[in-house]
Amino acid sequence: MQNLMFTGEQPFDTMTNTMRPEDAVRWFGIAPPDLSLISRSRGTDYIYTFLRSFYEEPSSPTGVDNLLLPNTAMPQVLWELQGVNRAVFEVDEAHGGQEVFRGFEQVIPGELTAQQYDRVVRDIVNFLDYIGDPTQLARGALGVRVIAFLLVFLVIAYLLKQQIWKDVR
Protein backbone atom coordinates (compact mmCIF):
# COMPACT_ATOMS: atom_id res chain seq x y z
CA MET A 1 0.00 0.00 0.00
CA GLN A 2 2.93 2.33 0.66
CA ASN A 3 4.65 1.81 -2.66
CA LEU A 4 1.94 1.14 -5.21
CA MET A 5 -1.32 2.70 -4.05
CA PHE A 6 -1.25 6.50 -4.09
CA THR A 7 -4.79 7.60 -4.91
CA GLY A 8 -6.79 6.20 -2.03
CA GLU A 9 -7.74 2.88 -3.62
CA GLN A 10 -8.52 -0.15 -1.50
CA PRO A 11 -6.95 -3.59 -2.04
CA PHE A 12 -10.33 -5.05 -3.02
CA ASP A 13 -11.03 -2.41 -5.70
CA THR A 14 -11.26 -3.66 -9.27
CA MET A 15 -8.74 -2.57 -11.90
CA THR A 16 -9.95 -0.06 -14.46
CA ASN A 17 -9.16 -0.99 -18.03
CA THR A 18 -7.58 2.04 -19.67
CA MET A 19 -8.54 0.89 -23.18
CA ARG A 20 -12.20 1.71 -23.77
CA PRO A 21 -14.04 -1.10 -25.62
CA GLU A 22 -15.30 1.30 -28.32
CA ASP A 23 -11.71 2.46 -28.98
CA ALA A 24 -10.53 -1.14 -29.13
CA VAL A 25 -13.18 -2.01 -31.70
CA ARG A 26 -12.12 1.01 -33.78
CA TRP A 27 -8.43 0.05 -33.59
CA PHE A 28 -8.51 -3.75 -33.72
CA GLY A 29 -11.98 -4.55 -35.03
CA ILE A 30 -12.77 -6.42 -31.79
CA ALA A 31 -12.43 -5.61 -28.09
CA PRO A 32 -9.90 -7.75 -26.19
CA PRO A 33 -11.47 -10.18 -23.73
CA ASP A 34 -11.49 -9.56 -19.97
CA LEU A 35 -8.13 -11.02 -18.97
CA SER A 36 -9.13 -11.33 -15.32
CA LEU A 37 -11.48 -14.16 -16.31
CA ILE A 38 -9.65 -15.56 -19.32
CA SER A 39 -7.95 -18.40 -17.42
CA ARG A 40 -11.35 -19.65 -16.34
CA SER A 41 -12.93 -19.40 -19.76
CA ARG A 42 -10.01 -20.66 -21.89
CA GLY A 43 -7.83 -22.57 -19.44
CA THR A 44 -4.18 -21.99 -18.59
CA ASP A 45 -2.77 -24.40 -21.20
CA TYR A 46 -4.56 -22.48 -23.94
CA ILE A 47 -3.20 -19.06 -22.86
CA TYR A 48 0.30 -20.49 -22.45
CA THR A 49 0.25 -21.91 -25.95
CA PHE A 50 -1.50 -18.82 -27.38
CA LEU A 51 1.28 -16.50 -26.16
CA ARG A 52 3.89 -18.85 -27.67
CA SER A 53 2.15 -19.25 -31.04
CA PHE A 54 2.49 -15.84 -32.69
CA TYR A 55 4.28 -15.80 -36.00
CA GLU A 56 5.15 -13.29 -38.70
CA GLU A 57 2.34 -12.68 -41.21
CA PRO A 58 2.99 -9.67 -43.47
CA SER A 59 -0.58 -9.61 -44.84
CA SER A 60 -2.05 -9.07 -41.36
CA PRO A 61 -2.60 -5.45 -40.14
CA THR A 62 -0.59 -6.25 -36.99
CA GLY A 63 2.14 -8.08 -38.91
CA VAL A 64 1.49 -11.30 -37.00
CA ASP A 65 -0.94 -14.19 -36.82
CA ASN A 66 -1.48 -16.91 -34.27
CA LEU A 67 -1.67 -20.65 -34.78
CA LEU A 68 -4.31 -21.08 -32.08
CA LEU A 69 -6.51 -18.19 -33.15
CA PRO A 70 -6.09 -17.75 -36.92
CA ASN A 71 -6.56 -14.14 -38.14
CA THR A 72 -6.30 -12.90 -34.58
CA ALA A 73 -6.64 -9.16 -34.02
CA MET A 74 -4.20 -9.26 -31.11
CA PRO A 75 -0.70 -7.91 -31.83
CA GLN A 76 2.26 -9.85 -30.48
CA VAL A 77 2.74 -7.48 -27.58
CA LEU A 78 5.71 -9.47 -26.24
CA TRP A 79 7.67 -9.42 -29.51
CA GLU A 80 10.63 -7.55 -28.02
CA LEU A 81 11.11 -10.38 -25.53
CA GLN A 82 10.37 -13.26 -27.89
CA GLY A 83 11.70 -11.86 -31.17
CA VAL A 84 9.93 -12.64 -34.43
CA ASN A 85 9.16 -16.19 -35.52
CA ARG A 86 8.22 -17.59 -38.89
CA ALA A 87 5.83 -20.53 -39.08
CA VAL A 88 6.92 -23.34 -41.37
CA PHE A 89 4.09 -25.12 -43.16
CA GLU A 90 4.55 -28.10 -45.45
CA VAL A 91 2.17 -29.63 -47.92
CA ASP A 92 1.32 -33.10 -46.62
CA GLU A 93 0.41 -35.47 -49.45
CA ALA A 94 -0.76 -38.08 -46.93
CA HIS A 95 -3.46 -35.62 -45.82
CA GLY A 96 -4.74 -34.76 -49.27
CA GLY A 97 -2.24 -32.00 -49.95
CA GLN A 98 -3.19 -30.03 -46.80
CA GLU A 99 -0.76 -27.53 -45.31
CA VAL A 100 0.58 -28.91 -42.05
CA PHE A 101 2.43 -26.89 -39.42
CA ARG A 102 6.02 -28.11 -39.00
CA GLY A 103 7.49 -25.67 -36.48
CA PHE A 104 8.76 -22.15 -35.86
CA GLU A 105 11.96 -20.58 -37.14
CA GLN A 106 13.29 -17.48 -35.49
CA VAL A 107 13.71 -14.59 -37.96
CA ILE A 108 14.68 -11.84 -35.49
CA PRO A 109 16.06 -12.79 -32.08
CA GLY A 110 14.40 -11.29 -29.02
CA GLU A 111 15.88 -10.06 -25.76
CA LEU A 112 15.25 -13.48 -24.20
CA THR A 113 16.16 -17.01 -25.15
CA ALA A 114 13.30 -19.39 -25.93
CA GLN A 115 13.53 -20.89 -22.42
CA GLN A 116 13.54 -17.49 -20.75
CA TYR A 117 10.55 -16.41 -22.83
CA ASP A 118 8.68 -19.57 -21.82
CA ARG A 119 9.33 -18.72 -18.17
CA VAL A 120 7.96 -15.17 -18.65
CA VAL A 121 4.86 -16.61 -20.31
CA ARG A 122 4.50 -19.15 -17.51
CA ASP A 123 4.60 -16.32 -14.94
CA ILE A 124 1.99 -14.30 -16.86
CA VAL A 125 -0.27 -17.35 -17.13
CA ASN A 126 0.15 -18.17 -13.44
CA PHE A 127 -0.75 -14.59 -12.57
CA LEU A 128 -3.86 -14.73 -14.80
CA ASP A 129 -4.77 -18.04 -13.17
CA TYR A 130 -4.43 -16.47 -9.72
CA ILE A 131 -6.53 -13.37 -10.49
CA GLY A 132 -9.21 -15.54 -12.10
CA ASP A 133 -9.97 -16.94 -8.65
CA PRO A 134 -7.95 -15.12 -5.94
CA THR A 135 -9.74 -16.77 -3.00
CA GLN A 136 -8.99 -20.29 -4.22
CA LEU A 137 -6.10 -20.82 -1.77
CA ALA A 138 -8.09 -19.44 1.17
CA ARG A 139 -11.02 -21.68 0.20
CA GLY A 140 -8.74 -24.72 0.17
CA ALA A 141 -7.48 -23.91 3.69
CA LEU A 142 -11.03 -23.38 4.93
CA GLY A 143 -12.10 -26.68 3.36
CA VAL A 144 -9.51 -28.59 5.44
CA ARG A 145 -10.86 -26.98 8.61
CA VAL A 146 -14.46 -27.79 7.67
CA ILE A 147 -13.57 -31.45 7.03
CA ALA A 148 -11.69 -31.58 10.38
CA PHE A 149 -14.75 -30.16 12.15
CA LEU A 150 -17.04 -32.68 10.46
CA LEU A 151 -14.78 -35.56 11.52
CA VAL A 152 -14.78 -34.42 15.15
CA PHE A 153 -18.53 -33.88 14.97
CA LEU A 154 -18.97 -37.38 13.55
CA VAL A 155 -17.33 -38.85 16.66
CA ILE A 156 -19.54 -36.74 18.95
CA ALA A 157 -22.67 -37.66 16.97
CA TYR A 158 -21.74 -41.35 17.12
CA LEU A 159 -21.17 -41.26 20.90
CA LEU A 160 -24.45 -39.38 21.33
CA LYS A 161 -26.28 -41.96 19.27
CA GLN A 162 -24.80 -44.79 21.41
CA GLN A 163 -25.93 -42.97 24.55
CA ILE A 164 -29.49 -42.38 23.33
CA TRP A 165 -30.00 -45.90 21.98
CA LYS A 166 -28.27 -47.86 24.73
CA ASP A 167 -31.55 -48.76 26.49
CA VAL A 168 -33.41 -49.68 23.33
CA ARG A 169 -33.06 -53.33 22.41
Ligand code: HEM
Ligand atom coordinates in the same frame (compact mmCIF):
# COMPACT_ATOMS: atom_id res chain seq x y z
C1 HEM B 1 0.60 -9.81 -21.66
C2 HEM B 1 -0.50 -9.17 -22.02
C3 HEM B 1 -1.61 -9.85 -22.78
C4 HEM B 1 -2.08 -11.10 -22.64
C5 HEM B 1 -1.66 -12.18 -21.64
C6 HEM B 1 -3.15 -11.26 -23.61
C7 HEM B 1 -3.90 -12.41 -23.78
C8 HEM B 1 -4.95 -12.54 -24.64
C9 HEM B 1 -5.79 -13.71 -24.76
C10 HEM B 1 -5.62 -15.01 -23.95
C11 HEM B 1 -6.71 -13.46 -25.71
C12 HEM B 1 -7.86 -14.39 -26.12
C13 HEM B 1 -7.53 -15.21 -27.30
C14 HEM B 1 -8.75 -16.03 -27.70
O1 HEM B 1 -9.90 -15.55 -27.63
O2 HEM B 1 -8.58 -17.20 -28.09
C15 HEM B 1 -6.46 -12.11 -26.21
C16 HEM B 1 -7.19 -11.49 -27.21
C17 HEM B 1 -6.95 -10.22 -27.67
N1 HEM B 1 -5.98 -9.35 -27.25
FE1 HEM B 1 -4.57 -9.74 -25.87
N2 HEM B 1 -3.28 -10.10 -24.32
C18 HEM B 1 -2.36 -9.20 -23.84
C19 HEM B 1 -2.16 -7.91 -24.27
C20 HEM B 1 -2.86 -7.29 -25.27
C21 HEM B 1 -2.66 -5.93 -25.70
C22 HEM B 1 -1.64 -4.97 -25.07
C23 HEM B 1 -3.53 -5.70 -26.70
C24 HEM B 1 -3.76 -4.47 -27.51
C25 HEM B 1 -2.77 -3.63 -27.83
C26 HEM B 1 -4.30 -6.91 -26.91
C27 HEM B 1 -5.29 -7.06 -27.85
C28 HEM B 1 -6.08 -8.18 -27.96
C29 HEM B 1 -7.19 -8.30 -28.92
C30 HEM B 1 -7.64 -7.23 -29.91
C31 HEM B 1 -7.73 -9.58 -28.72
C32 HEM B 1 -8.89 -10.22 -29.48
C33 HEM B 1 -8.26 -11.11 -30.53
C34 HEM B 1 -9.27 -11.79 -31.44
O3 HEM B 1 -10.32 -12.26 -30.97
O4 HEM B 1 -8.97 -11.86 -32.67
N3 HEM B 1 -3.85 -7.86 -26.04
N4 HEM B 1 -5.40 -11.58 -25.55
